[in-house]
Amino acid sequence: MIEVENLTKHYGHHTAVDGLTFTADAGEIVGLLGPNGAGKTTTMRMLTGFMPPTSGSARIAGFDIFTDSLEVRKRVGYLPERVPLYPDMTVKGYVTFWAELRGAKQPRQQAERALEMVNLSDRRNTLVRNLSKGMRQRLGLAQALVHDPQVVILDEPTIGIDPQQVIEVRERVRALRQQHTVLFSTHILSEAEQICDRVVIINKGKIVAQGAPNALRQQLQHGVNLYVQISGANSATAGRLLSDLRGVQSVEAQGDGFIVRARQGADVRGDIAQRVVQAGYTLLEMRPVAMTLEEIFLDIVGKGQAS
Amino acid sequence: MTGTWTIFRREVGQYFAQPTAYLVAFGMLLLTGLYFNADLAFSVTERMVNPAVIPEFLSFILVFFAPLLTMRLLAEETREGTLELLLTAPVSDTPIVVGKFLGAWFYYTVLLALTFVYQFIVMQVTNADLGHSLCAYIGIWLYGGATLAVGLLFSALTENQVVAAFLAMATLLFLWLGDLAGQIVANLDLARLIRELTLGGHFSSSFAVGIVRAEDIAYYAGMIAIMLFISIRVVESKRWR
Ligand SMILES: Nc1ncnc2c1ncn2[C@@H]1O[C@H](COP(=O)(O)OP(=O)(O)OP(=O)(O)O)[C@@H](O)[C@H]1O
Numbered sequence: 001m002i003e004v005e006n007l008t009k010h011y012g013h014h015t016a017v018d019g020l021t022f023t024a025d026a027g028e029i030v031g032l033l034g035p036n037g038a039g040k041t042t043t044m045r046m047l048t049g050f051m052p053p054t055s056g057s058a059r060i061a062g063f064d065i066f067t068d069s070l071e072v073r074k075r076v077g078y079l080p081e082r083v084p085l086y087p088d089m090t091v092k093g094y095v096t097f098w099a100e101l102r103g104a105k106q107p108r109q110q111a112e113r114a115l116e117m118v119n120l121s122d123r124r125n126t127l128v129r130n131l132s133k134g135m136r137q138r139l140g141l142a143q144a145l146v147h148d149p150q151v152v153i154l155d156e157p158t159i160g161i162d163p164q165q166v167i168e169v170r171e172r173v174r175a176l177r178q179q180h181t182v183l184f185s186t187h188i189l190s191e192a193e194q195i196c197d198r199v200v201i202i203n204k205g206k207i208v209a210q211g212a213p214n215a216l217r218q219q220l221q222h223g224v225n226l227y228v229q230i231s232g233a234n235s236a237t238a239g240r241l242l243s244d245l246r247g248v249q250s251v252e253a254q255g256d257g258f259i260v261r262a263r264q265g266a267d268v269r270g271d272i273a274q275r276v277v278q279a280g281y282t283l284l285e286m287r288p289v290a291m292t293l294e295e296i297f298l299d300i301v302g303k304g305q306a307s
Numbered sequence: 308m309t310g311t312w313t314i315f316r317r318e319v320g321q322y323f324a325q326p327t328a329y330l331v332a333f334g335m336l337l338l339t340g341l342y343f344n345a346d347l348a349f350s351v352t353e354r355m356v357n358p359a360v361i362p363e364f365l366s367f368i369l370v371f372f373a374p375l376l377t378m379r380l381l382a383e384e385t386r387e388g389t390l391e392l393l394l395t396a397p398v399s400d401t402p403i404v405v406g407k408f409l410g411a412w413f414y415y416t417v418l419l420a421l422t423f424v425y426q427f428i429v430m431q432v433t434n435a436d437l438g439h440s441l442c443a444y445i446g447i448w449l450y451g452g453a454t455l456a457v458g459l460l461f462s463a464l465t466e467n468q469v470v471a472a473f474l475a476m477a478t479l480l481f482l483w484l485g486d487l488a489g490q491i492v493a494n495l496d497l498a499r500l501i502r503e504l505t506l507g508g509h510f511s512s513s514f515a516v517g518i519v520r521a522e523d524i525a526y527y528a529g530m531i532a533i534m535l536f537i538s539i540r541v542v543e544s545k546r547w548r
């Protein structure tokens with residue numbers, strides 16, 4: 001449904017998006033994940049036909065974003081990062097306006113349905129300026145869905161709203177699956193993990209990893225982390241004891257114990273047990289801990305910065 | 308041109324929902340009313356009523372009022388980020404600009420129609436030349452369209468409404484003063500050329516004296532077309548930034 005190939009955008013000398021290639025299949029929710037300035041918004045602006053790419057191409061529902069821009073725009077619903085609102089219009093009037101402009105067959109009915117979808121029906125005659133921030137975000141979502149587009153592009157839809165509303169918005173986005181293809185940007189990892197079928201991680205305009213959240217974790221989780229708790233030694237000696245072991249990459253204090261990270265392929269469990277006992281201490285606990293996607297993210301993003 | 312009608316309707320709705328537009332309407336009606344009253348009182352004993360008194364007065368105050376009506380049109384959309392959504396709607400840039408212009412022109416037409424009430428008052432007092440008045444109104448209607456088109460261009464050029472209004476006023480004032488300059492230049496050809504280029508030159512000595520000339524209509528229509536054309540290009544260029 002969305003096919004992006006080598007998409008690149010320069011702002012003057014600055015390269016904001018650098019050769020992105022990824023796809024999103026019909027009915028899939030794909031998350032575009034990256035830190036501030038990664039190029040998420042720029043990518044979305046090109047896909048929605050707001051600005052042309054410097055080079056590369058992308059197709060949405062089979063139409064090229066540059067040569068068939070109008071066809072693409074008919075099939076896309078877009079919620080920009082800063083929710084664009086007309087404060088002097090009523091809620092209903094606002095959504096109806098976008099429905100009409102995008103050529104909806106029955107603008108009024110469709111506007112009504114979109115408002116229902118985001119729970120704003122009872123506010124239909126309120127002026128947009130009087131809505132709370134969370135309601136505005138939902139109104140933005142209604143606007144993006146009103147013409148029943150095949151592809152929905154949402155730029156950080158959960159930013160700046162309270163946790164309750166964040167959950168609601170996430171559920172709404174989740175519910176779009178099947179009927180729509182969703183491209184969704186965020187810099188919050190757990191969010192991408194919860195909502196997306198697939199995650200594309202970008203940093204400084206380049207893709208650093210992509211795949212299903214689970215697969216990503218496995219693929220990127222080099223080495224195993226162990227939680228180890230020792231009694232009888234003060235934390236400094238215990239820490240030194242563990243980090244001196246061969247095959248141990250790093251040791252970090254956590255709570256009463258340590259997170260021991262082994263080098264890839266090394267199984268250090270036996271060594272740890274042996275060494276602790278040899279030194280005359282007691283091994284209270286040792287269990288594997290999964291690396292969170294958060295850590296993986298910081299890991300690869302950090303690497304990108306280092307190089 | 309799909310989308311023009313939708314954009315037009317929204318703009319007209321905005322005019323009737325915003326305090327600035329009401330203030331402009333109030334100011335315009337108040338000033339024209341006062342001026343009309345003074346003129347009427349003055350002419351009672353001195354001379355015939357000038358059937359083009361309101362349009363002539365409007366040709367000056369539009370220099371200040373037209374930019375107030377248009378400053379919002381594109382500047383606000385750029386600043387608020389709504390332009391991003393407009394430019395990703397399945398319509399080309401032309402209907403967006405044209406729809407907005409027509410919205411402003413429509414609102415202006417309503418205001419103009421309200422001032423036409425004065426003509427009926429004049430007709431009660433004396434048998435004024437209604438044809439002459441109509442002619443002047445057609446002229447000031449076109450003239451107003453041209454000033455609004457100039458205002459729209461400046462609204463496209465900046466995202467700051469105050470700057471847009473100020474630059475448009477300066478430009479219109481320049482075009483208006485050009486008419487006077489044309490009258491005081493000794494070289495006749497140069498004077499004629501200057502007048503040909505100014506807004507007032509195509510109004511004060513034709514429509515205002517009761518003459519409708521094709522070249523004057525063409526001048527205003529051309530002015531509107533050129534301003535809209537440039538505005539569309541400016542909006543297009545926003546995509547490349
Ligand atoms: N209009 C512009 N002109 C010049 N540079 C720009 C422009 N828009 C974005 N940039 C630059 O391009 C880079 C990518 O920006 P972009 O807004 O796409 O990032 P983002 O991933 O959306 O970040 P955020 O999470 O902060 O929204 C940044 O370095 C930014 O400074």
Ligand SMILES: [Mg+2]
Nearest residue numbers: 040041042081
């Ligand atoms: Mg962004």
